[in-house]
Amino acid sequence: MANAAAAANTKWWSGGKSPFNVEYGKLMMWYFLMSDAFTFGAFLISYGTVRMSSISWPDPNLVFNSFPFAGHANLPLVFVSLMTFILIVSSVTMVLAVHEGHHGNKKGVVKWMIWTILGGLAFLSCQAWEWNHLYHQGAWWGRNPFANADGTVASSNFANFFFTITGFHGFHVFSGVVINIIVTIMAWRGVFERRGHYLMIEKIGLYWHFVDLVWVFVFLFFYLV
Amino acid sequence: MEHQTFGGEVTIPHAAPGDDSKKRIWKTTIILSIITIVELGVGYLLYFTDFSHLVDLMFKGAVIILSFAKAFYIVSIFMHLGDEIRNMIMTIVVPLLLFVWFIIAFLWDGDSWKNLRNQYAPKDPVKAEQVTQPAHEEGHKGGLK
Numbered sequence: 001m002a003n004a005a006a007a008a009n010t011k012w013w014s015g016g017k018s019p020f021n022v023e024y025g026k027l028m029m030w031y032f033l034m035s036d037a038f039t040f041g042a043f044l045i046s047y048g049t050v051r052m053s054s055i056s057w058p059d060p061n062l063v064f065n066s067f068p069f070a071g072h073a074n075l076p077l078v079f080v081s082l083m084t085f086i087l088i089v090s091s092v093t094m095v096l097a098v099h100e101g102h103h104g105n106k107k108g109v110v111k112w113m114i115w116t117i118l119g120g121l122a123f124l125s126c127q128a129w130e131w132n133h134l135y136h137q138g139a140w141w142g143r144n145p146f147a148n149a150d151g152t153v154a155s156s157n158f159a160n161f162f163f164t165i166t167g168f169h170g171f172h173v174f175s176g177v178v179i180n181i182i183v184t185i186m187a188w189r190g191v192f193e194r195r196g197h198y199l200m201i202e203k204i205g206l207y208w209h210f211v212d213l214v215w216v217f218v219f220l221f222f223y224l225v
Numbered sequence: 226m227e228h229q230t231f232g233g234e235v236t237i238p239h240a241a242p243g244d245d246s247k248k249r250i251w252k253t254t255i256i257l258s259i260i261t262i263v264e265l266g267v268g269y270l271l272y273f274t275d276f277s278h279l280v281d282l283m284f285k286g287a288v289i290i291l292s293f294a295k296a297f298y299i300v301s302i303f304m305h306l307g308d309e310i311r312n313m314i315m316t317i318v319v320p321l322l323l324f325v326w327f328i329i330a331f332l333w334d335g336d337s338w339k340n341l342r343n344q345y346a347p348k349d350p351v352k353a354e355q356v357t358q359p360a361h362e363e364g365h366k367g368g369l370k
Contacts, residue, residue, distance in 0.1 A: 020313035045331045052335030061272050077268055092254045095303050147353035209304045213296055220292045224268045225285045
């Protein structure tokens with residue numbers, strides 16, 4: 001929590017210090033996330049527009065109803081709920097890693113970062129399974145085997161948007177996992193201990209939460225609504 | 226007041242979070258989980274029950290609002306934006322208000338496009354062979370239409 005008394009008595013814009021009392025890298029990460037938010041926002045809103053302009057659209061509960069190793073059981077929303085919980089939990093472990101960083105606890109940071117990485121890998125595996133399953137049902141960019149909810153032939157819009165947006169999101173998860181691994185190794189080797197702060201963990205933590213946030217809305221607009 | 230220098234600039238360190246911050250983390254986790262479960266519950270309700278179009282839309286609107294609540298908790302508490310200096314929070318939140326216009330304008334346009342298409346260029350609908358078999362009984366009209 002920012003020290004309120006210090007904040008009230010400080011002339012933030014008098015020079016020689018950050019007017020937002022925040023490290024340069026952290027502020028820039030926030031502004032990068034803003035740009036990424038607009039990118040994903042544009043993707044999702046264009047998906048919404050095209051879907052709004054269509055007379056009918058495939059029913060997500062009829063498309064996304066499978067679960068690994070469950071054969072042909074009809075289980076709408078189950079698999080994607082699992083994916084959502086995995087990502088939320090990995091966000092929580094990330095917050096705990098940052099918390100340990102604030103207390104300078106190297107072992108705690110590494111422990112929670114490893115859990116976060118495992119969560120990210122689990123999510124990616126789930127998404128890969130989902131893509132593979134849909135591919136074997138005949139879906140891909142330009143190919144949509146699922147009929148509209150009103151029974152008419154659907155265009156490839158559904159598949160195009162699904163694979164593009166989840167693809168971009170999955171790529172962000174993947175790059176997040178890679179950076180998480182690098183940063184965890186750095187922490188384990190004592191780089192941050194020597195620096196005296198775990199700000200790098202905080203910054204990558206921001207990125208990871210953003211990835212979770214995007215998933216909340218992808219899950220909402222593709223599977224739920 | 227002690228100053229720290231990272232990369233040349235000076236920042237006044239935030240007071241180290243007391244151990245109530247761990248409680249905050251767990252409390253927020255539980256809130257997020259409950260909201261998600263409620264959303265899923267509504268999702269299943271819409272799947273199994275036949276509501277009028279208006280009631281359907283109201284449930285979906287509620288789910289969307291719940292998701293924005295989740296976003297608020299994640300950004301404010303997990304990403305610690307709520308703990309930052311107010312002006313910095315504003316540099317993040319104010320531009321994002323553009324989304325309000327963005328969403329309304331584009332969805333409105335999409336709807337208008339559909340109406341114009343139906344009015345001026347109606348096409349004979351092409352029936353698809355049943356590719357996906359709904360597991361629930363015939364005549365079920367829940368979900369999208």
